[in-house]
Amino acid sequence: MNDGTTTIRPSVVVAYHSGRGHTAVLALAVAEGVRQAGATPTVLAVDDFTDDQWPVLDGADAIVFGSPTYMGNVSAGFQTFAERTSRRCVEGTWRDKVAAGFTNSGSKSGDKLQTLMAMAVLAAQHHMHWVNLGLAAGWNSTTGSEHDLNRLGFFLGAGAQTDTDVAADRVHHSDALTCRHLGARVAEVTAQLLAGRRAAGRCRPQPVG
Numbered sequence: 001m002n003d004g005t006t007t008i009r010p011s012v013v014v015a016y017h018s019g020r021g022h023t024a025v026l027a028l029a030v031a032e033g034v035r036q037a038g039a040t041p042t043v044l045a046v047d048d049f050t051d052d053q054w055p056v057l058d059g060a061d062a063i064v065f066g067s068p069t070y071m072g073n074v075s076a077g078f079q080t081f082a083e084r085t086s087r088r089c090v091e092g093t094w095r096d097k098v099a100a101g102f103t104n105s106g107s108k109s110g111d112k113l114q115t116l117m118a119m120a121v122l123a124a125q126h127h128m129h130w131v132n133l134g135l136a137a138g139w140n141s142t143t144g145s146e147h148d149l150n151r152l153g154f155f156l157g158a159g160a161q162t163d164t165d166v167a168a169d170r171v172h173h174s175d176a177l178t179c180r181h182l183g184a185r186v187a188e189v190t191a192q193l194l195a196g197r198r199a200a201g202r203c204r205p206q207p208v209g
C-alpha cells in the first residue's frame with residue numbers, strides 16, 4: 001500500500017534528562033528506532049542545552065520526552081526543562097507536533113506510570129498529539145520472559161528498569177529494544193500525519209534530497 005509517507009522524512013527530537021546515564025542510553029535507543037524508520041533524530045540532554053538550541057525543538061515534527069523516575073515522578077532536571085517551555089505552551093509553538101515518552105526507574109514498578117502521565121500532560125498542555133507504545137504487554141504468562149519486548153507491561157509510553165547498583169552499560173536489552181520500538185513508532189505516526197496534512201493541502205513539505 002502506498003500511504004504517501006515514503007518521501008517524507010520527519011525530524012524527531014529526543015529530549016531527555018539523565019542523572020547517572022541510564023536514561024541517556026535509552027534516549028539513544030529511541031533515536032536508533034527513529035533512524036531505522038527513516039526519520040531524522042536529534043538527541044538533546046535538556047539540562048545541558050543552550051538557548052540557541054530551542055529552534056531545534058521548535059522546528060521538530062515530533063518530540064519524545066525522556067526522564068528517570070525520581071520520587072515517583074519526572075526528575076527535577078526534566079521538570080526544570082518542562083517549566084522553561086511555559087511560554088511556548090501559551091503561544092502554541094509546539095501545537096500539533098507529535099509527542100511520546102519513556103522513563104526508567106530502579107524498581108520494577110517504581111511508580112513510573114506517574115512519570116509517563118506527567119509527560120503526557122505536558123504534551124497535552126502544548127496541544128501535541130500523544131503516541132502510545134503500541135506493544136502488547138510482555139513477561140505476563142508462563143511462556144513469557146524478561147527478554148520480551150515491553151517486559152514491564154506499559155502502554156502509555158516505554159517503561160524501563162535498571163538495578164540501582166549497576167552502571168549505564170547494564171541497561172536491560174529488552175528495555176533498549178522497547179525504546180527503539182517507540183522511536184520507530186513515533187517516526188511512522190509522524191510521517192503518516194505529515195502525509196495527511198500534505199494530502200489535505202494544508203502545507204507543502206520539502207522533498208527529501
Ligand SMILES: Cc1cc2nc3c(=O)[nH]c(=O)nc-3n(C[C@H](O)[C@H](O)[C@H](O)COP(=O)(O)O)c2cc1C
Pocket residue numbers: 017018019020021022023024068069070071072073104105106107108109110111162163164
Ligand atoms: C533522587 C532519586 C529518586 C529516585 N526515585 C525513584 C523512584 O521513585 N522509583 C524508583 O523505582 N527508582 C527511583 N530512583 C532510582 C532511579 O530511577 C534509577 O536509578 C534510574 O536508573 C536512574 O536513571 P538515570 O541514571 O538516568 O538518572 C531514584 C533515584 C534518585 C537518584
